[in-house]
Amino acid sequence: MxxxxxxxxxxxxxxxxxxxxxGGIYLWPQPxxxxxxxxxxxxxxxxxxxxxxxxxxxxxLLRPWRGSDLGTVLSAALGLLGRLLTWWYAVLLILYMxxxxxxxxxxxxxxxxxxxxxxxxxxxxxxxxxxxATLRLPTLGRLAQLWATIAGVLTIAIGxxxxxxxxxxxxxxPVIPLHLAPVVNAMLREVYLWVxxxxxLTLVRRTNSPFRHVPRAVWISVWAQWALLIWxxxxxxxxxxxxxxxxxxxxxxxxxELIEVSSFLITQVGVLVVVVxxxxxxxxxxxxxxxxxVLLRGKARAADPRVVLAAxxxxxxxxxxxxxxxxxTTQLLSxxxxxxxxLWTATSLGCLGVRVLVGRRASLGS
Amino acid sequence: MRRVRAASAFLLLCLTLxxxxxxxxxxxxxxxxxxxxxxxxxxxxxxxxxxxxxxTPSSEASIHTSQEFSVLSVGGATFGDAVDAxxxxxxxxxxxxxxxxxxxxxxxxxxxxxxxLTTLVRTSAFPHRAWVTFGEPTASxxxxxxxxxxxxPTVYLAAYFKCRDCHSPASEVRIWEAWDSLVLxxxxxxxxxxxxxQGRVMVQRVAWLGPNGIQVLTPSETxxxxxxxxxxxxxxxxxxxxxxxxxxxxxxxxxxxIPQSNGEIAVNVLGTGTIDEGGPxxxxxxxxxxxxxxxxxxxxxxxxxxxxxxNRVDPLAVATRRSWTDGGFPAPDVPAxxxxxxxxxxxxxxYLY
Numbered sequence: 001m002x003x004x005x006x007x008x009x010x011x012x013x014x015x016x017x018x019x020x021x022x023g024g025i026y027l028w029p030q031p032x033x034x035x036x037x038x039x040x041x042x043x044x045x046x047x048x049x050x051x052x053x054x055x056x057x058x059x060x061l062l063r064p065w066r067g068s069d070l071g072t073v074l075s076a077a078l079g080l081l082g083r084l085l086t087w088w089y090a091v092l093l094i095l096y097m098x099x100x101x102x103x104x105x106x107x108x109x110x111x112x113x114x115x116x117x118x119x120x121x122x123x124x125x126x127x128x129x130x131x132x133a134t135l136r137l138p139t140l141g142r143l144a145q146l147w148a149t150i151a152g153v154l155t156i157a158i159g160x161x162x163x164x165x166x167x168x169x170x171x172x173x174p175v176i177p178l179h180l181a182p183v184v185n186a187m188l189r190e191v192y193l194w195v196x197x198x199x200x201l202t203l204v205r206r207t208n209s210p211f212r213h214v215p216r217a218v219w220i221s222v223w224a225q226w227a228l229l230i231w232x233x234x235x236x237x238x239x240x241x242x243x244x245x246x247x248x249x250x251x252x253x254x255x256x257e258l259i260e261v262s263s264f265l266i267t268q269v270g271v272l273v274v275v276v277x278x279x280x281x282x283x284x285x286x287x288x289x290x291x292x293x294v295l296l297r298g299k300a301r302a303a304d305p306r307v308v309l310a311a312x313x314x315x316x317x318x319x320x321x322x323x324x325x326x327x328x329t330t331q332l333l334s335x336x337x338x339x340x341x342x343l344w345t346a347t348s349l350g351c352l353g354v355r356v357l358v359g360r361r362a363s364l365g366s
Numbered sequence: 367m368r369r370v371r372a373a374s375a376f377l378l379l380c381l382t383l384x385x386x387x388x389x390x391x392x393x394x395x396x397x398x399x400x401x402x403x404x405x406x407x408x409x410x411x412x413x414x415x416x417x418x419x420x421x422t423p424s425s426e427a428s429i430h431t432s433q434e435f436s437v438l439s440v441g442g443a444t445f446g447d448a449v450d451a452x453x454x455x456x457x458x459x460x461x462x463x464x465x466x467x468x469x470x471x472x473x474x475x476x477x478x479x480x481x482x483l484t485t486l487v488r489t490s491a492f493p494h495r496a497w498v499t500f501g502e503p504t505a506s507x508x509x510x511x512x513x514x515x516x517x518x519p520t521v522y523l524a525a526y527f528k529c530r531d532c533h534s535p536a537s538e539v540r541i542w543e544a545w546d547s548l549v550l551x552x553x554x555x556x557x558x559x560x561x562x563x564q565g566r567v568m569v570q571r572v573a574w575l576g577p578n579g580i581q582v583l584t585p586s587e588t589x590x591x592x593x594x595x596x597x598x599x600x601x602x603x604x605x606x607x608x609x610x611x612x613x614x615x616x617x618x619x620x621x622x623x624i625p626q627s628n629g630e631i632a633v634n635v636l637g638t639g640t641i642d643e644g645g646p647x648x649x650x651x652x653x654x655x656x657x658x659x660x661x662x663x664x665x666x667x668x669x670x671x672x673x674x675x676x677n678r679v680d681p682l683a684v685a686t687r688r689s690w691t692d693g694g695f696p697a698p699d700v701p702a703x704x705x706x707x708x709x710x711x712x713x714x715x716x717y718l719y
Contacts, residue, residue: 038693110490131373167543168690175693240542241686243695244549258495258542 005206009217011141012203014148016218019287020200021225022151022280023100024193026107028252029233031334033245036186040242041174043186044233048226050187051194054345055222058201059215061352064359069202071295074348077355085348086295089198092340094315096195097288099333101126101319104281106326111253111274119320125278126319129285130312133293134305137206140290144283151273151280152228158269159235162259166238191338193229199291249326285312393419396458399435400521402469402505403482406441410478412448413439413506417518419458434518437510445485462492466524468541469501469509472559476579483545483555494542497527500559500573500582508560511567522567523560534601535592537572544575551689552680552698553577556591576679577698583673590670593621593635593663594682603639605658612655614639614712619663625684629702633667640714647715660710671704 007015033040067073070089074082104125105118112121132143200218207217236251239258245251253274261269292311293303322329400415415437418429438455442448453460468486470479486492501508509523516522527538537558547555554576558569572591573582583591592598602615619637626632639659641647647655674681678700685699 037695038689114491127376131376134369167546168686170687171690173690175691179693240546241550241690243551243689244546247549254494254542258540260495 005137006208007138007141007203007206009207011138011145012200012207013217013221013224014144015141015287016200016203016221017148017225018144018151018280018283019291020194020196021228022277022284023096023196023288024229025232025252025277026100026103026250027330027334028193028229029190029236030245030248030251031189031192031330032186032233033237033242035189036182038171038175038242039179039182040186041172041233041237042178042183043190044230045174046183046187047190047193047229048222050191051197051222051226052219054194054197054349055200055218057349061349061356062201064356068205069294070198070205071202073201073205078351081351085344085351088344090292090296090311092337092344093196093288093292094311095318095340096192096333096337097285097311097315098318098322099329099337101285101315102322102329103333104278105319105323107250107253107274108278111250111257111271112278118323122316122319122323125282126285126312126316129282130289130308132282132286133289133303133308133312135286136302137290140283140286144287147276147280147283151276152224154276155228155273156231158256158259158273159231161261161269162235162239162255165255165258166235168241169238171241172234172238188338188342189334191342192333195337195341196288196291197341199287202291202294390459394458395461396452396456397461397519398452398465399519400467400469400509400523401465402471402501402509403474403478404471404504404506405474409441409443410448411439411506412442412445412451413437413509414448414452414460415509415521434516435510435512435521437506439506445482445489462489464519465493465496466521467497467499467527469499469505469523469560470557471505472500472502472573472580472582474580476575476577479575479580480548483541483548486541487545492541494540494545496541497524498539498541498544498557499523499527499569500557500580502559502561508562508567511562513567526560526567526569527558531599533569534599535572535588536597536599537569537588537592547683548575550683551685551696552683554679554681554683554698556595556681574673574677574679574681576677576681578678581673581677581679584669586666587669587673590666590668590673591681593619593667594623594633594670596621603659603662605655605662607651607654607658612641612658613643614655614659615642616640617659621667623682623684625688625699625701631671631682631684631701631704633671633704633706635663635667635706635708635710637663637708637710638713639710641712642714652712652715655715656710656712659712660708663710664706664708667706667708668704671701671706675700675702675704 029040029044032043036043062073065073065076067076071086074085078085101122105122108121109116109118132140200221204218232252236245236255239255240251248254256273257271259269289308289312290303293308296307297304396416398414399417402413404411415435418434418436438452440448440451440455442451449460483498487494513522537556539557544555544557554574556572556574559571559573559582560567560569570585571583571588573580598619601617602613603617604611604613617637617639619635621633621635624632624634641655680698680700685696688696688699
C-alpha cells in the first residue's frame with residue numbers, strides 16, 4: 001500500500017461514523033422503545049459500551065496478525081474458516097444495505113417528494129454511492145469528512161431549536177428500579193445499529209499511523225455515534241413521551257418536522273436535516289460498498305468495481321422488493337439482523353479466541 | 367476517462383430526474399388553508415377554506431376581507447372521503463401541506479375527534495404543526511367569520527394562536543400536541559374554544575377532550591385550569607375590596623401540582639401582581655387586596671379541580687408524569703380529594719415604587 005492510499009485517523013473515524021450510524025437512524029428509536037417501553041433509556045445508555053466492549057475484544061484478539069483489511073486478517077488467522085466468516089458477514093451486510101435502502105426509499109417518497117416512487121430513490125442514491133465506492137480511499141475519506149461534519153452539526157444545531165418542543169423532559173430519564181428482562185429485550189432490538197461495525201476494523205488497517213492514534217480516533221468515532229443516538233432519543237422521547245413514539249414509523253423525522261424557525265428563510269428548517277441525511281445516505285452506501293469490494297476481492301488501491309456493482313445491484317433489487325413490505329423490513333432489520341450480527345460476532349470472536357489459545361500453547365510447547 | 371464520462375452522464379441524469387419539484391405550478395393547486403368539521407343530519411360536514419384564486423398582490427388592497435378566501439363544504443364519513451369529495455368538486459389539485467388551522471365543533475362525538483387527530487398525524491402530507499381548536503356556534507361559521515385585519519393567505523385564527531404571550535389563558539395547541547396528549551396515559555387533550563363575542567373571534571374558554579367525551583369549561587373553570595397548568599400567561603384579576611374595585615395586573619403565577627399517595631392532589635400556587643391605577647394605598651388595603659385575589663384564584667382552581675373530578679379526566683397529565691417514573695401505563699388519574707393553597711403578593715401598588 002503506497003502512502004497516498006492511506007487515510008488519516010480522523011478520516012477513518014468519519015467514514016466509520018457515516019458508514020454505521022447513517023443506516024441505524026432510520027427507525028431509531030422506535031424498535032428499542034417498542035421492546036423496552038419506559039426502560040428503553042437503559043438500553044440506549046448501554047448501546048455505546050456494548051459496541052466498545054466488542055471492539056476492545058476484537059482489538060485484543062486480532063493483535064498477532066497483519067493485513068490490509070478484516071478479510072485478509074481473518075484469513076491469516078483462521079484460513080478457510082476466516083474466508084467463510086468474511087463471506088457470512090458480506091451476506092449480512094448486503095441484507096442490511098437492502099433493508100436500509102428500502103427504508104431510505106420509503107422515507108424519501110413519503111417526506112421529500114410524495115409523488116415519486118421509492119425504487120427511484122433507491123436506484124439513484126445507491127448508483128451514486130456505488131460510483132463513490134470505487135474511488136480511492138482518501139477521496140472517500142474527504143467526502144465523509146465533509147458530510148459527517150455538515151450532517152452532525154446541522155442535526156444537533158437544528159435539534160437544539162426543537163428544545164422548545166420538549167414537553168416531557170423527565171420521560172427521557174431511565175426508570176429506577178431497573179428490571180433486567182425488558183432492558184435486555186430493548187438492547188437486543190438496538191444491536192442492528194452497529195451491523196456495519198467491522199468497517200472500523202478494516203479502516204484501522206488503512207490509516208497512516210496504525211499503531212498510535214488509530215484506536216483513539218476509533219473510540220472517538222464510536223463515542224460520537226453513541227452521543228448522536230442519545231441526542232436523537234432524548235429529543236424524540238422528550239418531545240412526544242415514550243408511548244406515542246411507538247405509534248410512529250419515523251419518530252425522528254416527525255420530531256424534526258415540528259421544528260419551526262419563523263425568522264429563517266425556510267420556516268421548516270427540520271426538513272433541511274432530512275435533505276442532508278439524503279446526501280449522507282449516499283456516503284453511507286459508498287463506505288459499506290467499498291468495504292464489501294475490499295473484503296471479497298481486496299486490492300491495495302481501491303475496492304473491486306465489479307464486486308461493488310454486483311453487491312449494489314443485489315442490495316438494490318432486494319431493497320426494491322423489501323419496500324413493498326414495510327412491517328417485514330422493520331422486523332428484519334431490528335430483530336433478525338440484530339440477532340444475526342450478534343451471532344456472527346460471537347462466532348468470529350470465539351474462533352479467534354480458540355486460535356489464540358492454540359497458538360499460545362503451540363509456542364509454549366516449542 | 368471513460369469512467370468519468372459515464373459517471374458524469376449518470377449524475378446529469380440524476381440532476382434532471384430528481385429535481386424534487388412537482389410538475390404542478392401554484393396556479394394549478396388548491397391550497398387548503400383551514401378545515402372545519404361539524405356534525406350534520408346526514409353525517410359530517412367538512413368545510414375547506416382556500417385563498418381566493420383570483421386574488422393578486424395588486425387587487426389585495428382593494429377587495430373586502432370576506433372575498434380573500436373561498437370555502438367549499440362537502441360531506442364524508444372520514445377525512446380522506448372529504449378530501450376526495452373536494453378534489454372531485456374543483457378543477458385544481460388539492461394541496462394540504464399549508465393548512466394552518468383545524469376547527470372542530472364541540473358537539474362532535476369525542477371518538478370522531480380522536481380518530482380525526484390520529485388520521486391527520488398519520489397523513490404525512492398534512493402539516494402536524496397546524497393549530498387545532500373547537501369553535502362555536504358551529505365550526506364552519508366560526509371559520510368563515512372574517513376579521514378586518516385578516517390578510518390572505520394567513521387565516522385569522524392561525525395568527526391569533528401564533529401570537530405568543532399575547533392571550534390569557536395561553537390555550538393554543540398544535541395537532542401533534544393534541545394527538546400526543548391523547549396517546550399518553552392521561553388520555554386527555556385540552557383544546558381552546560374559539561367563539562364570537564361582540565363581533566370578534568376570541569378564545570376565552572377551553573374544552574377537555576377525555577375518555578368520557580368533550581367538556582366545555584366555564585370561564586372560571588378555564589381560569590382555574592390555566593393556573594394549574596401554568597398556562598395563565600400575563601393576566602389580570604379584578605376583585606372588590608369594600609366598595610372599591612381593584613384590578614391587579616401583570617399577574618404572574620407559578621403553580622405546582624403535587625399528587626399525594628392517598629389519591630389527593632395538593633396544589634401550591636405562588637403569585638405576584640401589580641396595581642397600576644389609583645393610590646396611594648395603605649399597607650392594610652394592599653393586604654386585603656392580596657387576600658381577595660388569593661381567594662379568587664383558589665376558588666377558580668377548586669372549580670377546575672371539581673370539574674376534573676366530575677368528568678373523570680386528567681388534563682394535568684398526572685398519570686402521564688407518573689408513568690415516567692414507574693414505567694407502567696396507568697389509567698388516567700382523577701383526584702379523589704383536592705387541596706389548594708395560594709400565596710399572592712402585590713409587588714407594586716399605585717404610586718408606591
